[in-house]
Amino acid sequence: MHVKKLHPWRLSYEEAVRVQEQLRHKIRLDPLTEQIQLVAGADVSCERNNRFSYSSVVVFTFPDLELIEEINASLEEDFPYIPGLLTFREAPVLIKAFQKLRNTPDVILFDGQGIAHPRGIGLASHMGLILGLPTIGCAKTRLTGKHGTVPEEKGGYSLLESQGRTIGAVLRTRERVKPMFISPGHKITLKESIRIVLETCRGYRLPEPTRQAHLAVNRFRIVKSEHF
DNA sequence: GCGACAG
DNA sequence: ATCTTGTCGC
Numbered sequence: 527m528h529v530k531k532l533h534p535w536r537l538s539y540e541e542a543v544r545v546q547e548q549l550r551h552k553i554r555l556d557p558l559t560e561q562i563q564l565v566a567g568a569d570v571s572c573e574r575n576n577r578f579s580y581s582s583v584v585v586f587t588f589p590d591l592e593l594i595e596e597i598n599a600s601l602e603e604d605f606p607y608i609p610g611l612l613t614f615r616e617a618p619v620l621i622k623a624f625q626k627l628r629n630t631p632d633v634i635l636f637d638g639q640g641i642a643h644p645r646g647i648g649l650a651s652h653m654g655l656i657l658g659l660p661t662i663g664c665a666k667t668r669l670t671g672k673h674g675t676v677p678e679e680k681g682g683y684s685l686l687e688s689q690g691r692t693i694g695a696v697l698r699t700r701e702r703v704k705p706m707f708i709s710p711g712h713k714i715t716l717k718e719s720i721r722i723v724l725e726t727c728r729g730y731r732l733p734e735p736t737r738q739a740h741l742a743v744n745r746f747r748i749v750k751s752e753h754f
Numbered sequence: 755g756c757g758a759c760a761g
Numbered sequence: 762a763t764c765t766t767g768t769c770g771c
Contacts, residue, residue, distance in 0.1 A: 609760065639760050702770095
């Protein structure tokens with residue numbers, strides 16, 4: 527897959543923030559232009575003791591969700607986890623996987639925020655800009671924003687708001703489980719994001735793309751680290 | 755100054 | 762995220 531040249535990643539905190547503040551203005555939240563035929567999920571796993579990070583990208587047909595491709599990658603990790611700067615820790619190894627991907631997904635789900643971010647550019651949004659593809663942020667917990675009570679039934683949601691702006695939705699993807707924090711990443715609307723997440727949920731809290739990417743990256747990490 | 759804080 | 766066993770509930 528074609529992947530745009532990446533920014534220098536060896537950045538200080540201030541430089542990383544500057545990159546985000548400059549890039550946020552390129553994010554577009556227009557409706558999807560293509561019919562969704564391929565949906566992908568991506569996730570990263572890091573080892574506390576080891577100095578490597580691992581990533582997996584899985585591609586499914588939509589809406590049948592038949593797996594057609596899985597790509598893994600590993601990379602030496604150099605950036606720490608800092609709330610708000612997750613992109614600079616996880617994007618490098620994700621990019622390495624996307625560069626090897628043969629299919630071009632119509633939309634990609636990420637384990638993190640889209641625009642529901644202090645500077646409006648979470649991992650999903652940043653990856654959307656790098657890849658030039660529609661992306662959705664599917665986070666398990668809140669980073670920023672306020673919201674009301676989330677309806678108990680599956681599909682129920684409460685809007686996530688910040689500074690008077692709607693930045694996402696707190697969505698119940700399954701009954702009796704904590705809701706997910708969904709936000710558009712790039713080239714997609716919140717409404718479409720919610721629809722795609724719900725249509726890719728298969729009885730679990732996480733939508734299949736990110737759930738399968740999570741399982742895949744853990745399988746990959748075990749095999750890779752045991753084989754040295 | 756204090757609390758909050760994706761993975 | 763990671764470290765970790767069993768256990769309670771639908």
